[in-house]
Amino acid sequence: MDFRADPGLEAFRETVRQFLREKVPADLLGLPRCTRSPREQIMRWQKLLNAHGWGAPYWPREHGGTGWSVAQMLIFDDECTAAGTPTQDGFVQKMLGPVLNAFATPEQKAEHLPATLDGERLWCQGFSEPGAGSDLASLRTRAVLVKSSDGDHYVVNGQKIWTSYAHHADWIFMLVRTDTSVKKQAGISFLLVDMKTPGITVRPIRSIDDAHHLNETFFENVRVPAKNLIGAEGAGWSITKFLLNNEHATTADLPDIKRYMRELNRMATTLRAGEGRLIDQPAFALKLARLTAEQEAIGMLVQRVANLEMRHDPASHVLGSMLKVRATELQQRITEAQVEALGDYGALAYAHPHEASPVPPYPLQDMARGVANDMFLRRAATIYGGTSEVQRGIIAKLQFQL
Numbered sequence: 454m455d456f457r458a459d460p461g462l463e464a465f466r467e468t469v470r471q472f473l474r475e476k477v478p479a480d481l482l483g484l485p486r487c488t489r490s491p492r493e494q495i496m497r498w499q500k501l502l503n504a505h506g507w508g509a510p511y512w513p514r515e516h517g518g519t520g521w522s523v524a525q526m527l528i529f530d531d532e533c534t535a536a537g538t539p540t541q542d543g544f545v546q547k548m549l550g551p552v553l554n555a556f557a558t559p560e561q562k563a564e565h566l567p568a569t570l571d572g573e574r575l576w577c578q579g580f581s582e583p584g585a586g587s588d589l590a591s592l593r594t595r596a597v598l599v600k601s602s603d604g605d606h607y608v609v610n611g612q613k614i615w616t617s618y619a620h621h622a623d624w625i626f627m628l629v630r631t632d633t634s635v636k637k638q639a640g641i642s643f644l645l646v647d648m649k650t651p652g653i654t655v656r657p658i659r660s661i662d663d664a665h666h667l668n669e670t671f672f673e674n675v676r677v678p679a680k681n682l683i684g685a686e687g688a689g690w691s692i693t694k695f696l697l698n699n700e701h702a703t704t705a706d707l708p709d710i711k712r713y714m715r716e717l718n719r720m721a722t723t724l725r726a727g728e729g730r731l732i733d734q735p736a737f738a739l740k741l742a743r744l745t746a747e748q749e750a751i752g753m754l755v756q757r758v759a760n761l762e763m764r765h766d767p768a769s770h771v772l773g774s775m776l777k778v779r780a781t782e783l784q785q786r787i788t789e790a791q792v793e794a795l796g797d798y799g800a801l802a803y804a805h806p807h808e809a810s811p812v813p814p815y816p817l818q819d820m821a822r823g824v825a826n827d828m829f830l831r832r833a834a835t836i837y838g839g840t841s842e843v844q845r846g847i848i849a850k851l852q853f854q855l
């Protein structure tokens with residue numbers, strides 16, 4: 454792979470920077486660090502991007518995307534993260550969008566894609582259940598088809614858990630069991646459900662970073678039009694494999710890794726430790742050098758995996774699992790190093806940047822705000838998107854098939 458600067462890519466970077474300078478209002482720039490922006494910001498940002506033709510940076514042109522190369526997508530992510538823009542709805546960009554593009558009927562696309570791309574419809578993912586996480590095929594939420602003169606519909610009963618941002622979502626894409634008489638994978642279907650449908654209850658789960666990202670979502674006799682089924686009944690498992698195989702490169706959260714490293718470098722060069730700066734301490738300088746080298750390695754692996762994914766090369770699965778393990782462990786180590794760099798101030802669990810802060814002003818708050826929260830949140834990175842243990846199992850199994 455050639456890592457020399459490409460003049461075409463540098464021109465593209467300048468195009469993105471120009472857009473950020475000239476088209477983005479000041480209140481959508483320089484926003485506090487977070488892995489997911491508040492609902493209103495996501496919606497405004499999505500609308501703005503869509504109006505500029507950049508509503509789907511990760512999709513091919515034939516599906517209304519930008520058709521950008523992997524390198525261009527990474528530059529776009531980099532520049533937006535550095536400028537502190539809101540995040541996009543990751544569920545749409547990396548999961549649901551590719552599924553709709555590949556499996557939805559023209560009517561389903563017409564119903565969901567325009568509103569979603571214009572930022573009017575946010576989504577959440579309803580896969581995991583109590584008792585069905587790593588072993589997803591054991592899910593039990595039941596959907597029974599009822600034929601009726603006023604339109605065929607499914608009646609859904611069951612519970613999902615860890616439903617990130619269900620409290621902000623307009624719709625959920627979920628897996629349901631439509632057949633209990635066949636092999637468990639064969640009885641699963643993929644359904645789209647309007648979160649305003651009667652019978653849905655969302656209950657918050659407060660997480661270790663002291664914020665509300667997660668929920669339990671209950672379904673009690675929820676009536677879902679049969680036209681909301683994606684693909685055939687029983688095709689949910691193969692659609693899910695398609696969805697999960699599509700997201701390897703993005704599980705690295707490379708823009709966040711880079712942002713964490715920029716912040717850590719700033720801490721190392723400005724914070725005092727004894728007589729000198731933190732970076733003058735050999736032990737911390739060595740730690741910083743190691744983390745920097747790993748960040749570079751992850752950056753190269755992301756490009757490699759993304760290129761393989763674009764070609765639908767099966768090698769992307771084993772390398773993607775390696776990337777997930779190494780990148781999420783790196784996220785944890787960098788955020789831990791930030792807390793360590795901040796000393797006593799890093800040990801406090803500060804309020805989440807988007808929630809009312811009960812904490813009075815404190816020293817270093819510009820640098821420290823949100824750092825402990827991110828360190829706590831990233832403890833979950835080796836769990837969500839498939840645990841590290843499960844990824845290691847996949848690596849062990851797949852490497853013999855290459």
Ligand SMILES: Cc1cc2nc3c(=O)[nH]c(=O)nc-3n(C[C@H](O)[C@H](O)[C@H](O)COP(=O)(O)OP(=O)(O)OC[C@H]3O[C@@H](n4cnc5c(N)ncnc54)[C@H](O)[C@@H]3O)c2cc1C
Pocket residue numbers: 577578579580581582584585586587588614615616617618667833836837838839840841842843846
């Ligand atoms: C912050 C966060 C956000 C999430 N967001 C969503 C979401 O939006 N939507 C959604 O549907 N889900 C979401 N999840 C759920 C996530 O996908 C599951 O937590 C994950 O798949 C693990 O499942 P589990 O929690 O049931 O743990 P389990 O599967 O019960 O695993 C428990 C332990 O056993 C180990 N283990 C299990 N199977 C194996 C095996 N075969 N080999 C070796 N070890 C094994 C695991 O590694 C783990 O250590 C989220 C989770 C978190 C933490």
